Amino acid sequence: MDENSPVFAIAVAAELAEMHPQTLRQYDRLGLVVPGRTRGGSRRYSMRDVAQLREIARLGSEGVSLEGIRRVLDLENENQLLRDRVRELERALADQLIARPGARVFAATTTGGAVPLRAGMRPQRNTAVVLYRPQH
Numbered sequence: 001m002d003e004n005s006p007v008f009a010i011a012v013a014a015e016l017a018e019m020h021p022q023t024l025r026q027y028d029r030l031g032l033v034v035p036g037r038t039r040g041g042s043r044r045y046s047m048r049d050v051a052q053l054r055e056i057a058r059l060g061s062e063g064v065s066l067e068g069i070r071r072v073l074d075l076e077n078e079n080q081l082l083r084d085r086v087r088e089l090e091r092a093l094a095d096q097l098i099a100r101p102g103a104r105v106f107a108a109t110t111t112g113g114a115v116p117l118r119a120g121m122r123p124q125r126n127t128a129v130v131l132y133r134p135q136h
Helices: 010-019 021-030 047-061 068-099
Strands: 105-108 114-117
Touching: 010 021, 021 114, 047 068, 068 114
Parallel strands: none
Antiparallel strands: 105 114
16 A cells, blocks of 8 residues: 555544544545545545645644645645656666666767767777977
8 A cells, every 4th residue: 555545534534634524525625635536436535635634734724725725735746746757767767777887988089079989999099199389
């Protein structure tokens, strides 16, 4: 079971969130916390939903309006989605680095640029003799 699994009936979720079940129904109607539903239509709350309900109560006690609470929750949800995406991309990058070690090797040019090299290859050296003449 993870934090997003809808397992708690409304009475249990209300007790965990220290709220009246009618308050949870009202928040569902307003779209603040939308629980999962069973085939019969009963609400089922996840631990994440319960945490959001507690956050709503905390923000409300600090004087934040329901619209302000909605905005805060939307931003927190968006932030979580972005964090999840970053973790997904980090895993994909790590998988690529493991699958292709040394695939991204570069060498510096004499002008300061970068050129890609195949794995196991060395950059070509310039062995030309250059005569140095100081400027007067």
